[in-house]
Amino acid sequence: MSRVTQSLVLALLGGVVLWISGFSTSYLNYVKPGFRPFLVGAGVVLVVLGVAGLFTKRKHDHGHGHGHGVAWLLCLPVFAILLVAPPALGSFAAARSQAPALPKRDPGAFAPLAGGGPVDMPIGEFIGRAWDDDKKSLTGRAVRLTGFVVPARRGGEWYVTRMQIACCAADAFALKVLVKGIKAPPRDTWVEVTGTWVPHTFGKMPNGLIYPELAGTRLARVPAPAEPYE
Structure with missing residues (x-):
């Protein structure tokens, strides 16, 4: 050259x-x-x-x-x-991402949820509270999650998803919450989904990758955020 x-x-x-x-x-x-x-x-x-x-x-x-x-x-x-x-990583990358186990947090690290209306919450925090909060602070509380749509393998179900990165897109992995009760929007659509946590019924965490569930009550399409990753 x-x-x-x-x-x-x-x-x-x-x-x-x-x-x-x-x-x-x-x-x-x-x-x-x-x-x-x-x-x-x-x-x-x-x-x-x-x-x-x-x-x-x-x-x-x-x-x-x-x-x-x-x-x-x-x-x-x-x-x-x-x-x-x-563009930022979307459903193609998320569908192939095997999310690593998130570090277990001290149950006391979760602050009480304030207010009576839907709580805007990062998907990573929702997952942490769903699995690690012994006080079950999500029980009965309406939350609002923002992410893009990834179809689930089971017909009709879908995940509200956000990619998380440590430094760059090369190390990204998917944070997913299974949405129930709302018809799936098109793949990669950015949405705000409101609903309540569906408490798990198993005593011990089963083997394999398990995602927490949200009983959806409201859905709104939103523009993709300037900062797409958590």
């Missing part, structure tokens, strides 16, 4: 990183919000290195423009990142 090609790719890649992290929320499809300053800094460094390389080459190489066409072709993947940015 020529010096010009390297500089062009660096400058363009840096510009794309700057755009998605500094001037939009697209970066949240790939990493947690805390990584934004690092992405902005990396974008600035790449742009500076790329521009510096182009000017250095221009000073030491007068009139030699061969290979620039190939250089622009090599930059096409960089433009693709900007123009056709992949």
Whole structure:
């Protein structure tokens, strides 16, 4: 790869990183919000290195423009990142995700649920309270969960789902709650579903992957959030 090609790719890649992290929320499809300053800094460094390389080459190489066409072709993947940015992980990834066992929490770590109306709750918290809260604080309480739709293997049932990440989309796994009593919206639709926890009837957690259940009472379609992961 020529010096010009390297500089062009660096400058363009840096510009794309700057755009998605500094001037939009697209970066949240790939990493947690805390990584934004690092992405902005990396974008600035790449742009500076790329521009510096182009000017250095221009000073030491007068009139030699061969290979620039190939250089622009090599930059096409960089433009693709900007123009056709992949969306956040959805039902395809969630359906294939085998969620690891969430760490068991101290039952006293769950704060009492305040208010009398539906409680907006992260799906991860709902799962924690469903399995680990000895006080059964979810019993009889209306909660509202926000996530996207993943069809269940059993006909007609579906999960309200949110992907959780530790740092980036590469380590994502699915948090799912089985919704009962409401017809499944189309796959990948973002929804707010209101309902009450269905207490489990088994004494000891059975083997295999078991999801908590929600008896749905109300469903509303919502836009995909700017921050799609929990």
